[in-house]
Amino acid sequence: MAKPTGRIVIIGAGIAGASTAYFLARQGIRNVTLLDRESVPGLHSTGRNAAILRTAIPDAALHSLARESMAFFQSPPDGFCEHDLIEGHGLYLAATAEYATKLDWAENDAHVLGGDFVEPAELYARVPDLAHDVARVLSLADEGAFDVQAILDGFLRGARQGGVDVRLGVDAQELVVHDGAIAGVKTNDGLIDAEQVMLATGGWGxxxxxxxxxxxxxxxxxxxxxxxxxxASIDAKMPTVWFAGSEFYFRPESGGLMLSSCDESVVPPNEGEVTVPEVLEDIAAKTGRWLPKMENLDAAHFWAGMRTFSKDHRFVIGPDSRLSGLHWAAGLGGHGITTGPAVGRLAAEWLVTGASSREFADAFTPERLLEAAAV
Ligand SMILES: Cc1cc2nc3c(=O)[nH]c(=O)nc-3n(C[C@H](O)[C@H](O)[C@H](O)COP(=O)(O)OP(=O)(O)OC[C@H]3O[C@@H](n4cnc5c(N)ncnc54)[C@H](O)[C@@H]3O)c2cc1C
Incomplete structure (x- = not known):
């Protein structure tokens, strides 16, 4: 199929938009505009997450994107980044006896996942202050954390070098539609004609x-x-630990600990980054439960961000059959950085060829959500 010649506008310069722009550029696609309403890229979910690299995702389709992305992080193309993208010191998925079955899904596939079930003693040796009632532990030694800023910078640099017009401070205000097809985007900086528009708008999905x-x-x-x-008591080489069922995770960060009590509130996007002080109490309670010696550490930073989900919690990547030229790379939930390279590659494939032969491509298209809504 011939390469698209009309302009492709990608709205949103978070990981989804930046990665797609990068892979379009690498395929030599010209006439690509990446825009974001903020003057700095990655200001929202991409700049507000836990930076945990965790490919062990129970959903096979999402897991395939994560494994493909892992290969990219381990061995990025020349010039992508000067240093290692993966910074973690291992990831342990842990559960108490009460929640041990929460890790059943990984039982037969631990090696495929790139991990192993290990004795809790291995985890205690790495995190001696952890409460000693862990019953089941999956260890993923190559995972843990990554440098999100370097990943985003690598995508944006590569996109610019490949000719993508990155326009910051440009707010997309309206999709322009003519005769059932996308014709452009109205912005605060004028109209941009487009043959295809991809929504990579995160929480504003x-x-x-x-x-x-x-x-x-x-x-x-x-x-x-x-x-x-x-x-001083925090080991900078401590692994990332994630409790299944109890929903609590921590990892070392800037000499301190990053902690989350895995709170979840459905909110409109304009409230998605507003902090709720009561959550501090949940975090303190879970820290006291799991890391009693750390319970009284002061908070240096406390913030909130949006994980955005489709109805079935799978990403939305690909063309929207209702409107010719409309594409999506959205709903990346809590795995958008871990899967970022594969998301961009798949979204670019749809934009360039109008098709994808990947095993799980259909699992991500908007079509399945539209069909489910129709039923
Ligand atoms: C607390 C938290 C922890 C997380 N932890 C992890 C983790 O450890 N590992 C992991 O892999 N993932 C994690 N995630 C998920 C990850 O951060 C997201 O999946 C990912 O960042 C989503 O990227 P995005 O590009 O879709 O959205 P965003 O990064 O939000 O980008 C969307 C962009 O679109 C722009 N935009 C929106 N509307 C318009 C418009 N009309 N005009 C112009 N621009 C517009 C916005 O300004 C924004 O920059 C976490 C998320 C949160 C909130």
């Missing part, structure tokens, strides 16, 4: 398409993170 008459349900869910002040 469905707003523009709904206003144009093509609603798609994408729900922003707020979650808080806290980083404690630095403390």
């Amino acid at each position: 469905g707003e523009l398409s709904a206003a144009a008459g093509y609603p798609l349900e994408l729900t922003p869910v707020r979650r808080h993170l806290l980083v404690t002040s630095a403390d």
Whole structure:
């Protein structure tokens, strides 16, 4: 199929938009504009997450994107980044006896996942202050954390070098539709003609398409993170630990600990980054439960961000059959950085060829959500 010649406008310069722009550029696609209403890229979910690299995702389709992305992080193309993208010191998925079955899904696939079930003693040796009632532990030694800023910078640099026009401070206000097809985007900086428009709008997922008459349900869910002040007792090489069932995770950060009590509140996007002080109490309670010696560390940073979900919690990547030229790379939930490279590659494939032969491509298209809504 011939390469598209008309302009492709990508709205949103978070990981989804930046990664797609990068892979379009690498395929030599010209006439690509990446725009974001903020003057700095990655200011929202992409700059407000826990930076945990965790490919062990129970959903096979999402897991395939994560594994493909892991290969990219381990061995990025020349010039992508000067240093290692993966910074973690291992990831442990842990559960008490009460929640041990929460890890059943990984039982037969631990090796495929790139991990192993290990004795809790291995985890205690790495995190001696952890409460000693862990019953089941899956260890993923190559995972843990990554440098999100370097990943985003690598995508944006590569996109610019490949000719993508990155326009910041440009607010997309309306999709322009002619004869059942996308014709452009109205912005605060004028009209941009386009043959294809991709929505990579994170927590603002469905707003523009709904206003144009093509609603798609994408729900922003707020979650808080806290980083404690630095403390000499915290081992900077501590692994990332995530409790299944109890829903609590921590990892070392800036000499302190990053903590989340995995709170979840459905909110409109304009409230998605507003902090709720009561969550501090949940975090303190879970920290006291799991890391009693750390309970009284001061909070140095406390913030909230949006994880945005489609109805079935799978991402939305690909063309929207209702409107020719409309594409999506949205609803990346809590795994958008871990899967970022594969999301961009798949979204670019749809934009360039109008098709994808990947095993799970259909699992991500808007079509399955539209069909489910129709039923
Ligand atoms: C607390 C928290 C912890 C997380 N932890 C992890 C983790 O450990 N690992 C992991 O892989 N993922 C994690 N995630 C998920 C990850 O951050 C997201 O999946 C990912 O960042 C989503 O990227 P995005 O590009 O879709 O959205 P965003 O980064 O939000 O980008 C969307 C962009 O669109 C722009 N935009 C929206 N509307 C318009 C418009 N009309 N005109 C112009 N620009 C517009 C916005 O300004 C924004 O920059 C976490 C998320 C949160 C909130």
